Amino acid sequence: xxxxxxxxxxxxxxxxxxxxxxxxxxxxxxxxxxxxxxxxxxxxxxxxxxxxxxxxxxxxxxxxxxxxxxxxxxxxxxxxxxxxxxxxxxxxxxxxxxxxxxxxxxxxxxxxxxxxxxxxxxxxxxxxxxxxxxxxxxxxxxxxxxxxxxxxxxxxxxxxxxxxxxxxxxxxxxxxxxxxxxxxxxxxxxxxxxxxxxxxxxxxxxxxxxxxxxxxxxxxxx
Amino acid sequence: xxxxxxxxxxxxxxxxxxxxxxxxxxxxxxxxxxxxxxxxxxxxxxxxxxxxxxxxxxxxxxxxxxxxxxxxxxxxxxxxxxxxxxxxxxxxxxxxxxxxxxxxxxxxxxxxxxxxxxxxxxxxxxxxxxxxxxxxxxxxxxxxxxxxxxxxxxxxxxxxxxxxxxxxxxxxxxxxxxxxxxxxxxxxxxxxxxxxxxxxxxxxxxxxxxxxxxxxxxxxxxxxxxxxxxxxxxxxxxxxxxxxxxxxxxxxxxxxxxxxxxxxxxxxxxxxxxxxxxxxxxxxxxxxxxxxxxxxxxxxxxxxxxxx
Numbered sequence: 001x002x003x004x005x006x007x008x009x010x011x012x013x014x015x016x017x018x019x020x021x022x023x024x025x026x027x028x029x030x031x032x033x034x035x036x037x038x039x040x041x042x043x044x045x046x047x048x049x050x051x052x053x054x055x056x057x058x059x060x061x062x063x064x065x066x067x068x069x070x071x072x073x074x075x076x077x078x079x080x081x082x083x084x085x086x087x088x089x090x091x092x093x094x095x096x097x098x099x100x101x102x103x104x105x106x107x108x109x110x111x112x113x114x115x116x117x118x119x120x121x122x123x124x125x126x127x128x129x130x131x132x133x134x135x136x137x138x139x140x141x142x143x144x145x146x147x148x149x150x151x152x153x154x155x156x157x158x159x160x161x162x163x164x165x166x167x168x169x170x171x172x173x174x175x176x177x178x179x180x181x182x183x184x185x186x187x188x189x190x191x192x193x194x195x196x197x198x199x200x201x202x203x204x205x206x207x208x209x210x211x212x213x214x215x216x217x218x219x220x221x222x
Numbered sequence: 223x224x225x226x227x228x229x230x231x232x233x234x235x236x237x238x239x240x241x242x243x244x245x246x247x248x249x250x251x252x253x254x255x256x257x258x259x260x261x262x263x264x265x266x267x268x269x270x271x272x273x274x275x276x277x278x279x280x281x282x283x284x285x286x287x288x289x290x291x292x293x294x295x296x297x298x299x300x301x302x303x304x305x306x307x308x309x310x311x312x313x314x315x316x317x318x319x320x321x322x323x324x325x326x327x328x329x330x331x332x333x334x335x336x337x338x339x340x341x342x343x344x345x346x347x348x349x350x351x352x353x354x355x356x357x358x359x360x361x362x363x364x365x366x367x368x369x370x371x372x373x374x375x376x377x378x379x380x381x382x383x384x385x386x387x388x389x390x391x392x393x394x395x396x397x398x399x400x401x402x403x404x405x406x407x408x409x410x411x412x413x414x415x416x417x418x419x420x421x422x423x424x425x426x427x428x429x430x431x432x433x434x435x436x437x438x439x440x441x442x443x444x445x446x447x448x449x450x451x452x453x454x455x456x457x458x459x460x461x462x463x464x465x466x467x468x469x470x471x472x473x474x475x476x477x478x479x480x481x482x483x484x485x486x487x488x489x490x491x492x493x494x495x496x497x498x499x500x501x502x503x504x505x506x507x508x509x510x511x512x513x514x515x516x517x518x519x520x521x522x523x524x525x526x527x528x529x530x
Contacts, residue, residue, distance in 0.1 A: 154304075154330050154344065158351040158400055160393070161330050162385030162412060163459035170459030171333045183393055195393075198400055201308060201352045201367060 001030040001121075002094040003128045004037060004114040009048060012090070015111045016049070019088035020059065024049070024113070025079075025101065026066030027093040034128050037092030037114050039066040045092065045113060062090075070097025076104045083108060119150075136206030136213065142194060144185035149202070151178035157199035227324035227379040228296035229268035231529050232502075233408065233437040238495055239502030240523050241298060241410065241439060242266045242514045244290065246281035255286045258511050259293040265515045267526055268296040268325055270410070270504070274305065277337025284314055288321045298381065299323050302331025307347040308356070312366050315357055319376030327381040327410060328353040351397075351404045354382050358405025382406035384438075386423035387416060387462035395426040402436045409436050410504040413443040413454075415486075416462040417493055424499050433499030440494040443506045444513050445483035448472040484517055491521040 006012075016022055024046040032038025046064040053060040065082070069075045070093030079089075079101070088109045091098045095116040102110040118130035133150045139157075140147055149155045153171040160179030163170025167180040186192045207213075232239045242262055247254040262269055269290055273283040287297035299318050301311065318326065330350045334342045348356065356367050357380050364375040382401040386394055398409065414420045420440070427433050445451045448471040455463040467486060474482045487505070494500045503521075507513045518524055 153333055153335075154349070155346040156330065156349040158349050158397070160388070160390075160397075161350075162383065162388045163333075164388050164390075165460055166389060171335055177389075180390065183390060196396060196400070198351055198355060198404055201348050201356075204347065 001033050001119070001128075002096070003034045003117045003120050003130075004031050004094050005117060006036050006041065006045065006092075006114055007112070009045075009052065012045075012111075012113055013049065013052060016060075016088060016090055019109070020061065021086045022049075022060065022062045022088050022090055023079075023082070023086040024062055024064045024090045025070065025092060026064070027070040027091075027097050028066055028068045029071075031092060031094055031097075031114060032066075033122060035126070037094075037097075042066050042092050045090075049090075070094075071100045073100065073104060076101055079105065134207065135202070135204075137203060139199075142199070143182045144189060144191070146178055146181045146185060148178050148182065151181075155202075157202060225322070225324075225377075226529075227268070228529070229298065229325055229408070230379040232267045232527055235527065237527050238523065239268075239437070239439060240266045240518055240526065241268045241270055241502065241504045242511070243270045243272060243504070243506040243508075244286065244511070245272050245275060245509065246283065246286040248278070248280050250281065252289050255281070255289045256293055259290050259295050261511045262514055263293070263295060264526060265518050265524070266295075266505075267502075268298050270298040270300055270327060270506075273300040273302045273329070273331065274337070275300075276332045277304065277334045277339065277342075279338060284318055284321070284323075287318065287323045291322050296325065297323055298325040298327050300327045300329060301353070302329045303346055303348050303350060303353050304331035304334060304344055305342075307345050308367055311348065311353060312356060312360065315360060315376050315378065316372070319378055324377060325379045325381065326357060327383065328357060328406075329383055350382060351400050354380055354401060354404040354406050362405075379407055380405050381408040381410060383411070384409050385412040385460045386414075386420050387412055388460040391419075391423065392426075394423055395430060395432070398427055399430060399432055402432055406436055408501075409438045411438065411441040412460060413441045413506060414490055414494070415467050416464050417490065419462060421497065424497060428499045437501040438499060439502040439504045440490075440497075440500050441504045441506060442487050442490050442494075442517075443508060444480075444487040444510065444517060445471055446510065447476075447479050447483075480513075484513055484520070487513075487517050488520045491517070491523075495521075 024042050026039050026042030027037050042064050046062050050062050067075045090111050090113050092113045098110055098112045119132040120128050120130045123129050131150050164177040169175040169177045244258045271283045271286045283300055287299045290297040328350050334344045359365050361375050364372045384398050451463050451468045451471050454461045491503050505514050
C-alpha cells in the first residue's frame, strides 16, 4: 500500500485560503487503510476546517466526498457531476491521486492534504513500515524476502556494514538490521551460501532511468 | 619518494607496516594538513585521509591527499560511497591516480544522519564491496563499470575496512572474504580494544586462508580519557570497548590519563605484532597526531623503512 500522513492543519488552511467553495475529496484505497485519507479522515478534516473557518469568521463552504480510488480515471470521473459547484479540491489522496484528479480537471486547483510517505505494510494498530522502493527489478528471492534496498539504511547489496550490532541498525537502535534479518532467514532455509557471491551494482535505470516510468500492456489495451 | 605505494612496498617486503590517520580541517587552510604531515613524516609508511568522517563537511579527502603527496608522504585516499554515485567515484579514482595518489580505501561511510547535514540525500549507489571491485577492474583490466575501456588505467593499491566487532561474527569473515575477492589488497580494521574478540575473528580468517590473500592492518586508537572510552563504547556504532579498559583509564589520575591511553595502545600493538596474520597497524589518533610518534617509538617500530 501507499502510505501517507495528513499535513499540519495550518499548512492546509494556508493553501486553501484563496478559495470559498472547497471539496474535501477522500480516497477509499491505500490512504483509507493507513487512516490518513479515507472517508472517516476526510470527514474529520472537513469538520476541523469548517470549525477553524467559523472561529475566524471566514465565509467558506467545505463539502466532503470520498471515491474508491483517486488514482483511477474510472472513479475520478464521478466528480464530473459535482465539480462545477467548487472552486478548489482538497485531495486526501496520495501524490498519484492528487495528480490524477488534477489531470482530469485542468481548470480546478487540486490541493494536497497529505504527505505521501512510502510503499509499506500495516504492522499493527497505528503502525506502518516501509518495505519496498519500487526498484523495477525485484531481488527478494536472493535476499529471502527481506529487501536490503528498502530496509538497509545504506541500501547495501553486500551487507551488513560495520554498524550492525545485536541485530540493530546503527542509524536507529529501534530499527532491525535488514542484513541480520536476511542472514537469519537464509540460514533457516540453508541458503546462506547465496551471500558468498558478490552482488553487482544495482541497475537503477529501471527505477529512474528516463523520467517517470510507464507500464504499457498491449494485451490490456484491446 | 618513488611513484609506487610506500605502504605496498613495506607490506610486500614483509615489514610490519604503520599507517596513521589525518582528519582534514573544517576549512580551506592547507596549512592544517601540512602541519599534520610534518608531525607524522618519518613515523608512518602511509597516512589515511578521512572522507567527511561522521558525515561532517570537511576539506575533500582528495585535495588533502594531494597536499600530503607534495609534502612527501604516501597518502591513503579514503573514499565513501555515501556522497558520490558511480560516475563521480570512478572519475575521482582517475583523478587521484593522476595526482600521484597510490592508495585508496573504499568504504561505505557513516550514515548522513550522524553528521551536520542530516537533510542530505545518501547516495549509496555502489556499496563498498562493489566499489572495490570497480576500482580493481579499472586498474587491472583498464575498464570502467559497463565495460568501456580507459585510455590509461589508474595505479592504486586498493584497501577496504573490516569491523571484527560488529555482528553477526560468523558473517564478518564471509564479508572479509568478499572484500578480498573483490580486490582488497589490504584491510584496515575498526579500533581494537577487545583483543579476544579480535583474535577469534582473526583465527577464523586464518582458517579460511584469508590472511594469505590480503594484508591485515589492525586498527588502534589511543584513549585520552575514560570519558572518551565511554563515549566511544556507547555512542559510536560497532565499537567494542571492554569494561576493564575503561576501569584502567579511570584508575589513573587525570593528568596521567593520556599516558595510560598511549600505554594501552602500545600494549595492543605489541600483542598484534605477535599475531600471525596481522601485517601492520593503523593508528587512528583522533585530533592527536602528536601521540603517533611516541606510540610508534614505544612499540619499537622506528625507523620506518626507506626505499630508493
